[in-house]
Each structure stands twice: as structure tokens, then as C-alpha cells.
Amino acid sequence: MNPVRLVLASSSRYRAAQLSQLGLAFDTCSPAVDEASFPGETAPALALRLAEQKAAAVANRFPDSWILAGDQTATCQNQLLTKPGTLANARRQLEHMQGQISEFYSAFCLRTPTGQHLQVVTTKVVMRPLELPIIDRYLAAEQVLDCAGSFKVEGLGIALFESIQADDPSALVGLPLIAVAEAFRQFGWQLP
Template sequence: MPPLLLASTSPYRRELLARLRLPFETARPEVDETPRADEDPTALVARLAHAKAIAIARQRRGAWVIGSDQVAQFEGRALGKPGDRAHAIAQLSSMSGRAVQFRTGVCVLRMDADGAFHAHEALDTTVVRFRALADEAIARYLDAEQPFDCAGSFKSEGLGIALFDAIQTDDPTALVGLPLIATARLLRAAGFQLP
């Protein structure tokens, strides 16, 4: 098989992809992640997953590249990574007692020597229902995990799970940033042998 690259330096995505036990490398895609005017979150994650894969495929022709992106959608708008404590408090406070949709796009793509692209793509939607969160609970959580680099201000694979009433999903790994059920399906379509 051609080499496999993950177009991400996210430790969360790297850990997830390692579960599939395929050899892979990681590479940082240089992609402008600014949403376009009137671009909805579903279109945004699909475009960015594709763009990240293309950015690395152009550097490593012949390799299969996995690109992924995730956006939290709340009240019709995209919530990004909070970046700092104040923004994380605002995000979690606004989501308290409410449902939030997490859109995760994944693209498995290869660029041939002649410049032709071969792509397999998927989109996952996970709905998270937050429990009612008191200010003190939010502060305790942020002190414990500092999830400032995570869309929605939490780490579901860690203590963030305690913030929820329920998760509705077809793929429990999607919320962490890489839907492995879809990724495995796309890799099999690309010719990789998985169980």
C-alpha cells in the first residue's frame, strides 16, 4: 500500500487513528480555516477536511492522506475552539442544559503523479445534551482539564463526559475528532486491509 498520512498534529486524532493499527505519519496542513460568508457548519467541515487532505497530498503525491475537521453547531452558528478560559466559560455557560450538534468531516484522499485526485469522504453528526451546569461546576472542570484547544470547551474522552446528560451518535469516536467507523470504511474503499 502507498504511505498513509494524517493531515493533523492533533494528539487526539493521532491516538484515534493508531487504534486501526496501520502505519502512518502525521503532517501539519497549512489551511486557512476561516468560514466563508454564509457557509453552514456542515459545508465548512467538509470543505476543511478536504482542504487539509489536499494540502498534504500535494506535498506527498501517491500517499493516501486523511483530513478531518470538527465544528460544534449551537443555535445555528459554529462554535470553535475557545482558546482561553473566558471563552470556555462563555461556551459552557451558553450550552448548559441544551443540545449541541458536533459536525465532523473526514476525507481520505490521494493525488496521483499526474495531479488527479481520488477522494472518499464522510460526515458525522453527534448530538450532545449538556446537563444544567452551575458556574462552580464549570470552573472545577476547566481547572481540571483546561480544554481550551477543543471545540465546545470539553474533552469527552476525559472528565468532560461528566458535563453531559446524553450523547446521540453513530460513532462514539467522532466527538473526539476523528470518526473511526467512517474512517475505516473510507480506508477500506481506498484499498487498505482492515478487519
């Protein structure tokens, strides 16, 4: 039997759309967590910490509910890639990533009344060499200021890549649905 309430600890429309793919009914709640990294914190450790903190923050407001939270970080040439916030930052990120291998770390925390599951899934992407006019055309075509790495792989951003190496193709969007579905099943939630 599935629990009465599931809450997605996120204000991300991307994560909500992904979770909807699993056919689950859920509420959303913004966790209001400071997403700044600690000195020396690795990108995967940051993603895991933030996912866990977001789940804990929302669990305080919804006791006895199942809480799902996620976070994604990325690196390219040992530089942390964040949500760009501005077009200038997005352009700099894409220029930095072009022709390079980047790693994306998609973490999630599933918190239930009986325990929690915390996991990070890594995706490697190779961006093709890009000239500045291509970057500018892409940034004019797609809103990416709230996307780590300054692209949307589920949209036109796929055209920027040479390859993607992933065990879970949904992870690059932000929520690794294969791992999330398995975590739900481990806690007894019935999924197909």
C-alpha cells in the same frame, strides 16, 4: 496489499491517537490551512471544506501517498462553536451549551492516488444544566482550549452530559473511526 505511505494531515494529538486505534502506521504533517468560515457557511459545510482543503494541502507535499484529514465544527442554538483559545471563551461556550442540545460535525477526507472519500458524521449532545462553579472546576481540571465546544468527551468532560446521540461514538472525539475504517476498506486497504 496496503499502500506504502499514509499521512495524517493534522497536528492534532487527538486525531493521531484515534488513528492509532486502527493499528495503522502513519506519518503526520500539519496542513497549515486557514480555518475561518465563509459568510453564511453552515457548520457541516465548513467541516467538510476544511477536511478537503487539509487533505489537498498535504497531498501536494506527499504525492502518491494516502492522505487522511479531518475537521470538527459544532453549533448550539445556531451559534458556531470553535476552539475557545482562552479560558474566558471556554467558560462562555460551556455556559451557552449548558442545558442545551448541541450538534457536532466530524468530517474527514481520505485522499488516495485513485480518488477521494469525503464524509461528515453528526453527533447530538445534551449538556446537563451547569452552574458556574462546576464549569470553573471542570476548566481547572482539564485542558480544553484546543477543543471545539470546550470539553473532552474522552476525559472528565463526559460528566458534563445528559446524553449523546451518535451512530459512531468515536466521532465526538474528532475522527469518526467507523466511517474512516469503511472508507479505507472501500479503497482496498486491508483492515480487520
